[in-house]
Amino acid sequence: MVLILSDMDGVVWRGSRIIKENAEWLREAMESGVRVIFVTNNSTRSRRVYAERLSNALGIGVGVESVITSGYATAVWLRRRYGPSRTVVVGEEGLVEEMVLQGHLVLNPYDPVRCPVDFVVVGMDRGLNYAKLAAAHEAIRRCGATLIATNPDTTYPVEDGDHPGAGSVLAFLRTSTGQEPAAIIGKPHEPIAEVAVPSRDYGDVIIIGDRCDTDIEWGRRLGARTVLVLTGLTKSPGACKADTVVKTLKDLEIPTP
Numbered sequence: 001m002v003l004i005l006s007d008m009d010g011v012v013w014r015g016s017r018i019i020k021e022n023a024e025w026l027r028e029a030m031e032s033g034v035r036v037i038f039v040t041n042n043s044t045r046s047r048r049v050y051a052e053r054l055s056n057a058l059g060i061g062v063g064v065e066s067v068i069t070s071g072y073a074t075a076v077w078l079r080r081r082y083g084p085s086r087t088v089v090v091g092e093e094g095l096v097e098e099m100v101l102q103g104h105l106v107l108n109p110y111d112p113v114r115c116p117v118d119f120v121v122v123g124m125d126r127g128l129n130y131a132k133l134a135a136a137h138e139a140i141r142r143c144g145a146t147l148i149a150t151n152p153d154t155t156y157p158v159e160d161g162d163h164p165g166a167g168s169v170l171a172f173l174r175t176s177t178g179q180e181p182a183a184i185i186g187k188p189h190e191p192i193a194e195v196a197v198p199s200r201d202y203g204d205v206i207i208i209g210d211r212c213d214t215d216i217e218w219g220r221r222l223g224a225r226t227v228l229v230l231t232g233l234t235k236s237p238g239a240c241k242a243d244t245v246v247k248t249l250k251d252l253e254i255p256t257p
């Protein structure tokens with residue numbers, strides 16, 4: 001069986017604009033029976049929100065089971081390894097929602113930090129402020145909490161360039177606490193693959209993405225077939241070692257399920 005793991009930002013859409021050729025190709029692949037799972041390092045929104053957005057963009061029902069965010073993967077990975085945990089989260093609503101759904105306790109960063117705290121989980125946070133960083137810092141220094149990063153992306157693409165991403169928040173806490181993250185969950189790292197690839201029944205895994213350092217590198221580490229699509233961040237393949245490079249997914253043959 002074939003499994004496609006497709007990125008979203010730069011593949012299905014760019015900002016609020018849907019990339020029509022790619023969206024059509026993905027819908028056709030799904031209609032022909034190919035299993036497609038959408039994987040993003042973005043932890044700010046929940047799977048539920050992405051599933052709705054994907055259903056609208058592709059014009060075909062996409063269920064939450066077909067969506068993996070680094071926030072969801074972090075919550076599942078922590079639960080499987082350590083069980084429900086007490087956490088301080090530096091991140092947005094989508095990350096907090098996934099943590100709570102997996103049974104973790106998310107402490108209010110505006111309350112005084114009460115030990116024990118098992119983990120500090122870091123994602124991109126557009127509502128970032130000193131109080132949240134101080135709570136995370138204190139949980140690590142005073143309570144001995146372990147630092148976990150949802151993803152390593154230092155920047156996040158926006159219409160006119162980029163803004164700071166989860167990796168930049170992580171850099172702050174690494175500097176202030178002197179602690180390195182015990183795990184980085186998102187692409188190109190392994191943990192998100194543990195959650196995204198449901199079984200070993202898939203003979204052939206194809207990874208589609210627009211970023212060489214995350215999507216394509218992830219595929220290389222997993223031993224999957226990689227497809228770089230030039231509709232997003234990367235405008236020319238350069239030194240990227242993708243197996244296939246296409247302008248849009250329309251240039252790619254739909255695999256046999």
Ligand SMILES: [Mg+2]
Pocket residue numbers: 007008009010011209210211232
């Ligand atoms: Mg992307």
